[in-house]
Amino acid sequence: MNILIVSFSYAPMLSPQAFRWAAISRELARRGHAVTVVAGWEPGCERQESDGAVIVHRVGGRFIERVRMLRTRSQRQDYTSPHSTEVSKEALRVSLSCLKRIHDVTWKKLYWPDAHCTWLFPALHRARKLVKASQIDAVVTVDFPFTCHIVGVALKNEFPQLRWLCDMSDPFSYLEPSPPNNRALYGWLNRRLERHVFERTDWMVVRYGQMENRYSELYPHCRAKIVVVPDLHTTSSNEAPPVMSSHAQPGKPRRRMLAFVGTLDGRSRDPRSFLEGCRRIIERGAGSGFEVHFYGKIGNCDAVFDEYQAFYNHWLFVHGPVVQRVALKVIQEADVLVNIGNRYQCQTPSKLIDYASTGNPILNIVGCSSDLSIGALSGYKAALHLVSNNGALSEAQISKMEDFLHTQQGMPSGEVRAWMEKFALSPIVSSYESYLTKGR
Secondary structure: OEEEEEEOOOOOOOOHHHHHHHHHHHHHHHOOOEEEEEEEOOOOOOOEEEEOOEEEEEEOOHHHHHHHHHHHHHHHHHHHOOOOOHHHHHHHHHHHHHHHHHHHHOHHHHOOOOOOHHHHHHHHHHHHHHHHHHOOOEEEEEOOOOHHHHHHHHHHHHOOOOEEEEEOOOOOOOOOOOOOOOHHHHHHHHHHHHHHHHHHOOEEEEOOHHHHHHHHHHOHHHHHHEEEOOOOOOOOOOOOOOOOOHHHOOOOOOOEEEEEEOOEOOOOOOOHHHHHHHHHHHHOOOOOOEEEEEEOOEOOOHHHHHOOHHHEOOOEEEEEOOOHHHHHHHHHHOOEEEEEOOOOOOOOOOHHHHHHHOOOOEEEEEOOOOOHHHHHOOOOOOEEEEEOEOOEOOHHHHHHHHHHHHHOOOOOHHHHHHHHHHHOHHHHHHHHHHHHHOOO
């Protein structure tokens, strides 16, 4: 069948959706389907290219994506460049802070349904042309951003014969504490749009049973079309370079490497309780045998990391965003993997599947007992879950953390393989394929 996938994020972009849907698209094409993707454009990418047998059309975003790229590079340089002076770093922080304040009091107050709304019209224009020209049978729309689902609504209204599957990685109307738009202004419109998407789509795919239950409560008349397809395990790359950190460098004592790989935003994911726990362990004299590495975006957490600047390049290392193959190599080589969960249960911890595939110990620090990561790691025996209270760990929890960091061993490979079966590419693609090829 001819399948059109509308996903703002697509490889080589660095996001879970990009990794997931690049792999799924290739596998669908390998199975004989004609797969076309409409994705967002970013500097360095061709406007139209082939990803194996998948045809990728990248649209929109010239000005906005250049600004985003500049901000990401600036943040990365701020934390990783050894040649930057304190004066230049401070000037960079002030400049970025001023730009963010201007953005927050102007554009952020007005856009709807999310920050990628300007992508809607070029994406819809290209998707409509492809449906007409290529005899598309089914459309898949992928969030984040939710703007992609508006493309799906428009296509379904114009071409009602299309099967339409929505892939919902994160909630929209009840997303906390960082809603996708100005909830005071658009809260009622968010709920109305989300309800309309649920009513018009043929299938709504979510990642976890908790999301299925929540949406079934919100939209009971759509319960039959809400299904669960779990997160995808991203295959590792054998070509990844070794991770350069002091725990593995010649001439230095071997130290256990703690690694966080992912995104922090300071509102739903805050590293303070973890960093403070590490500092307390080191003050006890028991932490000299480990070091902590952060890989990925750390937006809105500058003030938190500033409090620990004295420990940079001693036991704390902040690397900024890295390409996927480096991130996967870090996950493989770490002695203990760290997940910093959410203050609310609403967002899905996709990277935990890559974490668990290694069998390595996982330290999971969350802000609420209903965090989805706890359920996601159910049955994974080498995990410690600590629920912080108002952003802090108790002395008893820090003692548990200390013992875990020094003594916890990984899971046996056979148990890991059995636990990982449901996250493999083949059964996940088969699930999508079955929903795309059958009516309800």
